[in-house]
Amino acid sequence: MTKVITAITAQKRNTQRLNISLDGEYAFSLDRLTAAWLKVGRKLSPEEIVSLQEKDEQEVAFNRALRYLSYRARSEAEMRKYLSDKGFSDHVSQTVIDRLKDERLINDPRFAQDWIDNRVSFRPRSQTQLRFELRNKGLSEDLIEDALQEADLDDIELACVAGKKLVGRYARLGWLDFRQKLGAALARRGFSYETVRSVTRQLWDECQTQTPARDQ
Template identity: 25%
Template structure:
């Protein structure tokens, strides 16, 4: 098997001292970890075979995928599915993506349960979303059904959902002042349903706010 050049430099990266730039024939070829350098036995003057080149590039792609994912996570929490979609748009192959995300999960950077709880708490704090709406928004972010359901239930377990729905309905009623009662009832029901409240909660609120004899 032929060689593709000689390693002419192994330089620690200024932004991250755990990463090493690999230079072949004077040109920077890749970035790998310090551990990669040791496990592959990389050294200056070493001939780079096609097999070694392939492995260096594979590990370099893994480094880049993790770096991109971490930069995205620095902006806000993301689900595993969101990160997977993002890395795919950046051209990483499936194996690299799965390996990178698996490593980040083991390190605690990717945690769908924690992400779901945090986002559900954020939505619940706004006081405008019921459990179904929170569940749906988590699913839109790619959170697994069972994790989304558990997060929605957990953050709203101590909340008075009927009181929350009533506050929203009372605000909405001002915009329906000139609407006949059947239409008002129908629109208010649809409004609360879109907010993610269950039928029993909605019916209770409507019974309190809209007298049956109107």
């Protein structure tokens, strides 16, 4: 059954989107470009209405996705879960994800490399911990391994960088407390017992050359 467009009005908060009313009732909203061919009095078939409603839902989902990306980059799996949690259908979610990928707003290989680079620069942790984090973001094992190989990381070096960021907190402690506190902090970042033992000793020795001797 056809319906007649009875009103086309701009939204108050977003004048680039138009509210479309059919037979006197609000039906859906569209961006101005999509709605350019619509006029008051035009009749729409059921198929046309469904198509326009799908475009409306896809546009709403895409704008939601852009807001989600405004906080930080996202993996494809993160975005899919977000859209699903917001109630969008699998079809709409896939359409939006394809569009985001086409516009290079989602790129899992780049996401993995950027995640690793950010961690190494600001909050170093072990390769084991990085793998765990990237798995939680929904990345495949092959992609994770490729990213780690590309980064060419070494756990001893990572632990040293992490330890040097933390060592100031414990520099005035005796050896046993220093080892326990710094070791625990490094262990929480996924470093192995052997790596923690080696790095805590190395950093302790460096502290010894810079500050007065403590009880050992």
